[in-house]
Amino acid sequence: MKERTIWEQIADSFRSRSIWMLHYCTGCGAMELPPTMTARFDMERFGITPMATPRQADIMLITGYLNTKTLRRVIYTYEQMADPKYVVGFGSCTINGGIYFDSYSTINRLDYYIPVDVYIAGCMPRPEAILEAFNYLMEKIRKGEADGWKRYKENYDWYKQNQIRSLGEVYVHDEFHE
Amino acid sequence: MVAAYKALFNLVLGFFLVLSLEGVGRKITARVQRRIGPPWYQNFIDVFKALSKHPFSNGWVFDFGVLMALGGAMATAMIVPMGSTTWTPFPNSDNFFVIMYLFAVGALGMAMGMVGSGNPWASIGVSRALTQMLGYELPYLIVISSTIFYYKTASIHKLVELQKNGWNLLVMPLGGIIAFISLMGMLGKKPFDISTAPAEIASGPMTELSGKYLGLLHIMHVFAMFVEVSLFVDVFLGGGNLGWYLVKFIVVWVLAVLISSVLPRFRIEQMLKFYWGVPLGLAFLNALFVLLGWTL
Numbered sequence: 001m002k003e004r005t006i007w008e009q010i011a012d013s014f015r016s017r018s019i020w021m022l023h024y025c026t027g028c029g030a031m032e033l034p035p036t037m038t039a040r041f042d043m044e045r046f047g048i049t050p051m052a053t054p055r056q057a058d059i060m061l062i063t064g065y066l067n068t069k070t071l072r073r074v075i076y077t078y079e080q081m082a083d084p085k086y087v088v089g090f091g092s093c094t095i096n097g098g099i100y101f102d103s104y105s106t107i108n109r110l111d112y113y114i115p116v117d118v119y120i121a122g123c124m125p126r127p128e129a130i131l132e133a134f135n136y137l138m139e140k141i142r143k144g145e146a147d148g149w150k151r152y153k154e155n156y157d158w159y160k161q162n163q164i165r166s167l168g169e170v171y172v173h174d175e176f177h178e
Numbered sequence: 179m180v181a182a183y184k185a186l187f188n189l190v191l192g193f194f195l196v197l198s199l200e201g202v203g204r205k206i207t208a209r210v211q212r213r214i215g216p217p218w219y220q221n222f223i224d225v226f227k228a229l230s231k232h233p234f235s236n237g238w239v240f241d242f243g244v245l246m247a248l249g250g251a252m253a254t255a256m257i258v259p260m261g262s263t264t265w266t267p268f269p270n271s272d273n274f275f276v277i278m279y280l281f282a283v284g285a286l287g288m289a290m291g292m293v294g295s296g297n298p299w300a301s302i303g304v305s306r307a308l309t310q311m312l313g314y315e316l317p318y319l320i321v322i323s324s325t326i327f328y329y330k331t332a333s334i335h336k337l338v339e340l341q342k343n344g345w346n347l348l349v350m351p352l353g354g355i356i357a358f359i360s361l362m363g364m365l366g367k368k369p370f371d372i373s374t375a376p377a378e379i380a381s382g383p384m385t386e387l388s389g390k391y392l393g394l395l396h397i398m399h400v401f402a403m404f405v406e407v408s409l410f411v412d413v414f415l416g417g418g419n420l421g422w423y424l425v426k427f428i429v430v431w432v433l434a435v436l437i438s439s440v441l442p443r444f445r446i447e448q449m450l451k452f453y454w455g456v457p458l459g460l461a462f463l464n465a466l467f468v469l470l471g472w473t474l
Contacts, residue, residue: 011230018220018227042213044204047220052381053299055234055388058227082388083232 004144015058015084016141018047019134022057022081024074027064029090029124036127048134054080059137062116064124065093067105071113072167078114078152085149086117086141088133091124098123112162115148184267185256192255192404193397197221199428200400203435210439225396231389236295240386243291248394250284251401258408259335261423266335274322274332277409284402285311288383288395295386303382306446307373313453314363314370320461321353321360324468325413334409338417345416349473352464354414356457361434363453364406368438372446407431 004012023033036043037050051057054077066074078087089110092098097108110116117140120133140146152159163170201218208215235241254277259266266272289308292300326332328349329340337346347354363370374382387395411417411426418426444452467473 011227014223014227014230018223039212042208042215044208044216045214047216047223050376052376053385055386056381056384056392058231082234 008144012144013142016138019059019086019138019141020049020051020057021059021061022051022054022077023061023063024070024077025061025063026066026070027062027090027093027124029061029063032090032124032127032130033061033063036130041127041131043131043134046131046134046138054078055082057081058084059086059088061088061090062094062110063090065098065100066107066110067103068107068167069105071107071163072170072172075114075163075170083149084146086137086146087114087148088137089116089119090130091120091122093123095119095121107166113159113166115151115159117146117148181267184265187265188256188258188260188267189252189401191260192401192408195424195427196400196404196407197225199431203431206432206435207439210436221396225393228393228396229390233387233389233391235391236386239294240291240391243287243289243294244387244391244394244398246287247284247291248287248398248401250280250282250287251398251405254280254284254405255401258405259338259412259417260408260420261412261417261426262338262419263335265420265423269333269335272334274326274334274409274413277334277405281402281405284398288398292383292386297386299380299385300383302379303373303385306379307383309446310363310370310373310449313450314360317356317453317457317461318360318364320458320465321350321357322413324350324353324461324465327465328468328473334412335417338412341416345414347414347416350464350468351474352460352467356461356464357410357414358430358433359457360453361406361410361430362437363449365403365434367434369441369444370449371438371443372449375443 023030025033035041054060058081060074060078060081062074078085087110089095093100093106094110094116097103097106100106101108107113118133118137120129122129125133137146160170198218198221200221201216204220205215205218257268257272257280258277259272263269285307289304292304325337325346329337329346331337331340366374374384379385384392384395407427407430410430411423415426415430417423
């Protein structure tokens with residue numbers, strides 16, 4: 001890994017203490033986020049706050065399984081986020097498809113399509129596990145090891161090829177968004 | 179030259195004071211909700227992190243709008259007096275109307291830039307913000323007009339001097355309360371955070387802002403809040419030396435945060451009905467009292 005300059009180290013320590021998240025709540029993992037946000041587990045004490053749009057967000061939470069339709073939206077959203085950006089995969093669905101692994105439309109391994117920085121095991125992970133994962137992510141960001149956004153830029157052709165293999169066409173043209 | 183240093187001091191103190199108070203406000207809200215909450219310096223981390231990101235631009239109108247908003251708010255923060263004549267950077271131009279006009283530059287810059295991003299949520303947010311401005315400014319300006327009529331001056335530091343024997347809040351309690359309600363709308367605190375409602379319109383004007391732009395607009399918001407609360411402290415609570423001024427600033431801020439932490443959000447037409455109902459009527463009543471000389 002390349003040596004970081006002093007400014008990058010300072011910026012990384014700021015980034016690790018202020019994480020604005022965008023939750024892509026298609027799966028059941030979204031159910032575990034309200035207790036993590038509210039009074040009992042209170043993720044705001046680590047500086048983690050929900051944000052409304054991908055432009056403002058730093059991390060994206062993929063909370064559960066993806067199919068070919070939702071993966072396309074995840075890719076749109078991920079590419080709209082500003083660098084540096086990080087992705088957290090919730091539960092076994094993002095690792096290997098979980099209990100839906102043999103479905104005809106389920107994406108089994110998220111890492112083929114967008115770079116994932118932290119996976120949380122479990123089906124679904126409890127709030128304790130989510131906070132553990134966030135602490136691990138903060139540690140990784142502080143050390144400069146969470147470099148998924150750099151990997152995405154460097155291996156863009158490989159990711160794009162995987163996306164096209166699964167989706168056919170990544171950007172769907174419809175008259176509403178032309 | 180001294181005036182320039184004082185103006186710079188205004189900016190530095192406004193930045194650090196309001197940004198720490200925002201963090202304290204988040205902590206207070208968290209305690210009200212029985213959470214632990216972030217540390218008080220969280221907003222400093224947020225702003226510096228936002229400035230360290232690699233943002234997207236949406237064209238030169240967008241860039242220019244963000245800079246105009248920040249510049250307008252900084253210019254206003256430079257001329258607003260901090261409690262006494264000693265801490266008034268420009269004693270000849272701290273007229274209330276100058277501050278109000280300069281303040282509009284920041285708000286309009288933000289409106290222009292955010293509409294320039296081309297996002298429908300941003301347009302809705304800006305239209306809501308301008309509607310809300312129409313709502314709170316009417317009662318606020320009527321109260322301020324009666325204050326100016328009562329003290330026969332519009333210069334803020336002269337208003338502060340004339341309040342040596344009794345705060346304006348005690349002279350016209352009705353006006354002070356209405357001005358505080360308007361202040362809640364200006365600060366965008368909870369019942370009136372319609373323009374940035376994240377759950378409804380995806381944080382409104384800020385929808386397309388990423389990284390540095392968000393950081394710059396946050397700093398603009400910090401200076402805007404500094405001006406708004408300072409005006410209330412100067413015009414209604416009688417300013418005071420720097421220490422008293424800070425105490426009054428913090429008390430007003432904490433009161434606004436406490437009120438906002440227990441209230442839900444108005445809809446836009448409810449907000450307008452609210453402001454143009456009771457507060458506007460009471461503002462007219464207050465003006466009548468002042469005209470008839472029935473003040474305390």
